[in-house]
Amino acid sequence: MVIKPAAVRSGRGDEEGNVVDQEKKTLGYYPGCELRTRAQALDISARKACESLGITLQELKDWTCCGGLVAQVKDNYMALLAPARVLLQAHTQGFNELATLCAFCFNTLRRASFFLERHPEARRKLATFLEVEMLPQVRVLHLLEVLRDRVGFDRIRAAVRRPLQGLRVAPYYGCLLLRPAQEISLDDPEEPTLMEGLLKALGCDVVDFRSRTDCCGSYHIVTNQGVAAQCAQVILHSAVDAKADFLVASCPVCQFNLDWSQAGHGNTGVPVVYFPQLLALALGEPAETLGFDERGAAMLREGS
């Protein structure tokens, strides 16, 4: 099996080439557990930003955990149960599209959806276990592609009330937003431009940042913290070299790993923020309401 070079997905059509309703502005929304506990800033700032831009995020009722990383072996059906349940719930509540913010949840749900589409045996078994006729198809989206394709960076630029001029930002994708390319199809896995496009529209100075698709160490923060520190340090040094004021992420684990490794191993002084925090800020929301931590807030004051 040869992988074709991943092309930037235009986002204008679905897999069958049908044009997706560009005007649809109410989306089913799946926050994920972290956005209710440690990463509330990501949730709050995204909601505020979406409200400003006329997008309604309608949260799924009574949602359960997405399952935290999709099983990558052929027959681990129990591990697919969690994402299948979320997709089923979305469908039952009337959504055929589900927007996510947390990279873990996005990757898990998108890949699970991709896997289920192509493995009828898994679909059948899970449908039987979940006691439904069949598993529905639900399109899993990330807010970044909604902003690029349904709102458009030009409209965002026009809506900016406080351009973040002079703020040097390093867009950090990590792995889960982009890989595996043929399943995720959000952007080019080696030369992405999605976050750059958004941040430029906000007026930021986007720095050339070598480690933007490097892994932060992921769950090694649990099992082998030395490795997580090593991975994070590579990224942080890269950001420092590029003289970034902020690292911009979309994943609570990346945010934690990068932040934590700074505290323990010499503060490099590059706060890690979530992209909706900067988006909401640029759209005019007061900084105090967007969950910036002390260092983040200090950096904003310095920059302004």
Add this chain to the structure above:
Amino acid sequence: MSLLLSLGRKDGLAKEVAALSEQNLYACYQCGKCTAGCPVASIMDDPPHQIVRFLQLGDADKALKSSTPWACVGCLTCASFCPKGVDLARIMEALRTVRLRRLDAPFRYTQEDGEWLSNLPQSAVVAAMRKVTW
């Protein structure tokens, strides 16, 4: 002198790993790009391409005993670099699965670990518990 490459050479495990991961292990021609891109290769017993080599030679035992599959977090840098489209993360997961299904996991947690676990991001803890322990 000739060497027969066979997944079933020593035992059926290499075949099982290939089946679980749905990967064609013989597509790999040992270029080493995966190892070059792997962010955690420095802590692995055997580099990723070597693991594939063990399996190609039918020696699943070496691959199973290695610390390599447990160091992999599935960042997929390897898979995106591979010119033949071999998904090494899937192979690593298949190796972990074989051991986990034998209830042989290198990581275990007890109630005492709750203190430091609760200070870590939940997604990471959930993922770790699914991938490296039973």
Add this chain to the structure above:
Amino acid sequence: MFQEEKITASKEAHAPLGETARIYIMGKSHDVPQGLTILKAMEYAGYRLVRGVGCRGGFCGACATVYRKAGDFRLQVGLACQTGIEDGMYLAQIPFYPAPKPLYDIRELTPSAETLFRFFPELARCIQCNTCAKVCPQGLDVMRYIAAAQQGDLRKVAELSFDCLSCGLCVSRCPAEVAHYHVGMLARRLCGAHLVPKAAHLRTRLQEIREGGFEEELDKYCSMDKQTLQGLYAQRVIEPEE
């Protein structure tokens, strides 16, 4: 768990003809009268229960039972004191499944997901299979309250787990070995101690007691003889007339 003391009097003399049901207790068949609860049926069959029995009123959760009906693969659950027997029932009382019960001072804890994870790190292992809810004799949405626990929504955990009897059936079947009822208990306690507003009238009354406002009345009753007390009790106003 059970001491099998066979009752020597003949069972056949007590059970009217044609109204017995055949049930299987741990593999052995017994003919018992229809209309009994599982608990009564086991005692009729000669078992003297010293464990796995409690209030007999459907409230303490001690008598959780797993059973299967003839011809069906499904495992059903219920409380032995509340569930009636049927012909062809296969019964098994579940033993107490040891679940981790942490020690803590509720006043020192913060009401958050972190606290729950600290005492129950296995919460992260939940795979959302819903076996817990399927096996709950109270019909609670156990999976949802575990999800609420993961999301730090303690009030929701308290609400959804309110009718939990701590029977432990969920723990017995959970593939992730989560101790649901202990999680629920901790969440409810955290809610009560930290989240729910304190009852002002209770505080007032406690203050009144501390200040000795009821000492005189208590002394009066304490010094009475039993007969006078009984007389007063018999004449007490049960429902005040408006």
